[in-house]
Amino acid sequence: MFKHIKSDIRAVFDNDPAARSRFEVVFTYAGLHAIWAHRTAHSFYKRRWFTLARIVSQISRFMTGVEIHPGAVIGSRLFIDHGMGIVIGETCEIGDDVIIYQGVTLGGTGKEKGKRHPTVGNNVVIGSGAKVLGSFRIGDNSNIGSNAVVLREVPNNSTVVGNPGRVVKRNGERVSDRLDHTKMPDPLIDSLKFLQKEIEELRERMGTEDNQKQEQRRLESQQYIGDYEI
Structure with missing residues (x-):
């Protein structure tokens, strides 16, 4: 637990130039509070204390504006920047060193059972307002542009923009000139x-x-x- 706390604080300093001190980060960063509350809720969830887990997650949602279902699996060094409005579904899986900005939804597309939320790889950046909906994988080292709506799998090392989301770069090379994250349709x-x-x-x-x-x-x-x- 303490190892996770230390790495979570380090992730804030690595990704936010506005972070000035550990005291400020620990007591004022809502995204960090949401992650810590989720780790507690998730531990209850794994013990099948579902109601207690949901109570913790709902208190965290009220305090931070970030809604993370207790069943979601989150890796190390997740950084939530300005987390208001973020929603992360029950069967979502998030890898290591992921950055998520405000207004992001990692959700499902219906009432189906089983795995219904996305799996996010390592070193992924998801821009503000992006919606990733469905049971598929976002590949490692990928970038999801602001306000993109992603409905299908994203390969590793890709950049996705637009609605519906399209891969415009892969492995550093442009795939299509039709969409540009600086010139959204x-x-x-x-x-x-x-x-x-x-x-x-x-x-x-x-x-x-x-x-x-x-x-x-x-x-x-x-x-x-x-x-x-x-």
């Missing part, structure tokens, strides 16, 4: 561009039809004049 702008294209096509079609009608009237006029002359 905007559905409203895409819809407006589509409408603008439709309007331009309609205008072009109407202009073509008007030109055809004018040409037809001109030909009919010429024919009438020619008949009159005859």
